Amino acid sequence: MAEKGINQYQLIKDYHFSTGTLDALRKNKSVTVNTIVTLCLILDCTPNDILKVNRTV
Structure with missing residues (x-):
């Protein structure tokens, strides 16, 4: 988010x-x-850019 200049307040407001x-x-x-x-x-x-899967089986 920081790289794109988006903050949490913008996610809420905009x-x-x-x-x-x-x-x-x-x-x-x-x-x-x-x-x-x-x-x-x-x-x-893409989702791969923001997701991380932790395997805890």
């Missing part, structure tokens, strides 16, 4: 993200695929 969604992202909690798609569109990136 892109209508809820504070709950931002809290989930900060705490590595579950978010919807729609949230991931929206972030990718805003940041002009």
Whole structure:
């Protein structure tokens, strides 16, 4: 986000993200695929650029 000049306040004000969604992202909690798609569109990136999968099987 910093590389693209987008901050959390802009996500709330300009892109209508809820504070709950931002809290989930900060705490590595579950978010919807729609949230991931929206972030990718805003940041002009792919899911691989913003996601990390941790294997804890």
